[in-house]
Amino acid sequence: MKIAVSGKGGVGKTTIASALIKSFSETHQTVYAIDGDPDACLAAAIGIPAKMYAGIKPVVEMGEQIRSVSGGGAFYTLNPTIDDSVLEEFSHRHGNIIFMRMGDIKKGGSQCYCRENTFLQALVSLLLLDKNEAVIMDMGAGIEHLSRGTARGVDMMLVVVEPSRNSVNTAINVKKMASELGIERIRIVGNKIRSEKEREFIDKSFQPGEVLGFISFNNDIWENSMDPESPKAAVDLLEGMRDVREKILGEVGGF
Amino acid sequence: MKIAVSGKGGVGKTTIASALIKSFSETHQTVYAIDGDPDACLAAAIGIPAKMYAGIKPVVEMGEQIRSVSGGGAFYTLNPTIDDSVLEEFSHRHGNIIFMRMGDIKKGGSQCYCRENTFLQALVSLLLLDKNEAVIMDMGAGIEHLSRGTARGVDMMLVVVEPSRNSVNTAINVKKMASELGIERIRIVGNKIRSEKEREFIDKSFQPGEVLGFISFNNDIWENSMDPESPKAAVDLLEGMRDVREKILGEVGGF
Numbered sequence: 001m002k003i004a005v006s007g008k009g010g011v012g013k014t015t016i017a018s019a020l021i022k023s024f025s026e027t028h029q030t031v032y033a034i035d036g037d038p039d040a041c042l043a044a045a046i047g048i049p050a051k052m053y054a055g056i057k058p059v060v061e062m063g064e065q066i067r068s069v070s071g072g073g074a075f076y077t078l079n080p081t082i083d084d085s086v087l088e089e090f091s092h093r094h095g096n097i098i099f100m101r102m103g104d105i106k107k108g109g110s111q112c113y114c115r116e117n118t119f120l121q122a123l124v125s126l127l128l129l130d131k132n133e134a135v136i137m138d139m140g141a142g143i144e145h146l147s148r149g150t151a152r153g154v155d156m157m158l159v160v161v162e163p164s165r166n167s168v169n170t171a172i173n174v175k176k177m178a179s180e181l182g183i184e185r186i187r188i189v190g191n192k193i194r195s196e197k198e199r200e201f202i203d204k205s206f207q208p209g210e211v212l213g214f215i216s217f218n219n220d221i222w223e224n225s226m227d228p229e230s231p232k233a234a235v236d237l238l239e240g241m242r243d244v245r246e247k248i249l250g251e252v253g254g255f
Numbered sequence: 256m257k258i259a260v261s262g263k264g265g266v267g268k269t270t271i272a273s274a275l276i277k278s279f280s281e282t283h284q285t286v287y288a289i290d291g292d293p294d295a296c297l298a299a300a301i302g303i304p305a306k307m308y309a310g311i312k313p314v315v316e317m318g319e320q321i322r323s324v325s326g327g328g329a330f331y332t333l334n335p336t337i338d339d340s341v342l343e344e345f346s347h348r349h350g351n352i353i354f355m356r357m358g359d360i361k362k363g364g365s366q367c368y369c370r371e372n373t374f375l376q377a378l379v380s381l382l383l384l385d386k387n388e389a390v391i392m393d394m395g396a397g398i399e400h401l402s403r404g405t406a407r408g409v410d411m412m413l414v415v416v417e418p419s420r421n422s423v424n425t426a427i428n429v430k431k432m433a434s435e436l437g438i439e440r441i442r443i444v445g446n447k448i449r450s451e452k453e454r455e456f457i458d459k460s461f462q463p464g465e466v467l468g469f470i471s472f473n474n475d476i477w478e479n480s481m482d483p484e485s486p487k488a489a490v491d492l493l494e495g496m497r498d499v500r501e502k503i504l505g506e507v508g509g510f
Contacts (some may be wrong), residue, residue, distance in 0.1 A: 008264065008294065008398035009263065009264015009265045009397070010263070010264045010265005010266065010396075011265065014421075016350065037397065038397070038399065038402075039396075039397035039398045039428065041421045041424070041427050044421075054352055057464070078281070104382060105398065105432075106398075106432075107402070107404040107409060107432065107435050108401045108402065108403055108431070108432030108433060108434070108435030108436035108490075109401075109402070109404030109406065109432075109435060109436045109437075110371075110404075110435075111402060111403070112367060112399065112402065113399055113402065114367050114369065114402050117367075117404060139400075140396075140397060140420070141264035141265075141359065141395075141396035141397055142292065142293070142294035142296075142395060142396055143293060143294045143361075144293065144367065144368055144395075144399075146363050146364075147293075147361040147363065147365055147366060147367065148364075148366070148367050149363065149364030149365075152304065152364060153349050163481055164477075164480035164481060165480060165481055165482065166269075166296045166299075166480070169296070170294050171296055173360055176363070177360075177362065177363030177364075177412070178363060178364030179363070179407070180362050180364060180365075181364045182364075198481070199479075201481045210368070223417075225418070225419035225421070226419060226420055226452075226453070226456045235298035244333060249315065
């Protein structure tokens with residue numbers, strides 16, 4: 001099962017993705033956690049210390065390595081499966097979570113992240129998963145990863161929204177673009193909910209069955225957000241995400 | 256004076272940019288408000304109705320038009336000044352604010368926004384301003400507009416942060432990349448401040464003199480964010496931005 005997490009900047013994509021990763025790590029043998037945002041903080045959110053993070057090679061370099069060895073043909077030589085030893089070199093194992101990151105911070109004015117996105121798309125498409133393995137990708141803010149097609153081939157696009165018109169508008173754009181990418185299941189998670197009115201606002205903005213669940217506004221997350229160390233585990237959040245996980249398994253297929 | 260507004264997704268870039276645009280429109284004859292984020296809401300924030308917004312041609316199409324007329328040579332034929340009638344075709348006048356947007360929503364999987372960013376950079380560089388004119392650009396979330404160099408040539412990069420470690424980390428990346436781009440003045444605005452502790456957290460994260468001001472957490476903005484119409488003018492916010500404007504004018508030069 002492969003899931004991409006998307007949405008407007010600041011809605012809590014990384015928080016939701018990390019809670020989902022932790023939740024799936026309870027039920028699945030291996031969870032691949034992939035950070036698709038160069039302005040990244042997924043590693044910290046799942047508890048990987050900053051020092052360790054700095055040493056993890058971005059997967060885009062895997063493409064370069066393969067290219068230099070194969071003398072061209074780019075990353076398609078990955079096919080049909082990705083060699084485990086290569087995967088190991090470009091990932092970090094954290095319990096039963098295998099963390100990977102798309103790309104590194106670049107120099108100002110040096111270039112775009114097109115190559116990184118292209119390689120990530122190929123990598124995720126080619127990952128052959130067992131029934132008890134899952135991939136969760138945290139995408140960049142906004143819509144460019146969709147126009148680029150980075151998440152092509154995932155089983156579900158999970159769009160995080162907060163109770164604001166702008167975040168719903170982004171979600172509507174994401175839905176349209178994800179559907180143009182051929183992604184069949186596009187689902188919503190409402191985040192930072194503080195009242196029944198806010199819950200209803202999100203519920204009414206989408207079709208029946210599209211909204212998988214709601215996560216309450218969590219003051220602890222805000223309070224802890226100045227802490228330089230990894231965020232404190234938000235038990236309530238994880239609880240809410242277990243329900244979402246069960247709904248995802250019901251739709252995409254458990255094991 | 257040309258200013259780009261940057262920062263992590265969700266910190267309030269568009270809110271701060273729109274308050275700054277309104278504030279400069281009080282002191283300057285013309286303010287160019289440029290939306291550099293394809294997942295856009297700057298137009299709504301400055302009071303342009305959604306219906307009108309849909310009719311505004313993205314500036315990237317200006318490049319195509321010039322290219323098709325000139326038969327190549329791309330947008331450099333714009334040099335040394337941009338013809339007023341062309342500008343008019345690709346902008347919308349709202350009082351003394353001239354609104355422009357970088358690009359449109361694309362089809363899923365169709366392409367990146369590299370061309371849009373390249374053209375926007377050329378356009379903003381070539382805009383020759385009178386002393387009583389200002390350009391405020393609202394950039395996309397995160398750091399890719401910096402690696403692309405979209406804001407090259409602005410007089411100031413204004414980085415919005417909220418009291419969270421992640422938004423400060425993004426600001427530190429933005430500072431480094433903006434400086435690599437050759438932008439000399441990189442300044443911080445603290446947003447969504449709810450306590451003295453939060454204010455201090457931001458103040459201590461940067462060098463003395465870097466932080467231009469603080470904007471308090473504004474519950475009205477949150478409450479109004481579900482409203483489908485343009486946000487209610489937040490008087491407090493505008494008040495705070497007037498102080499920031501004076502500091503900017505002190506640094507970049509008033510008239």
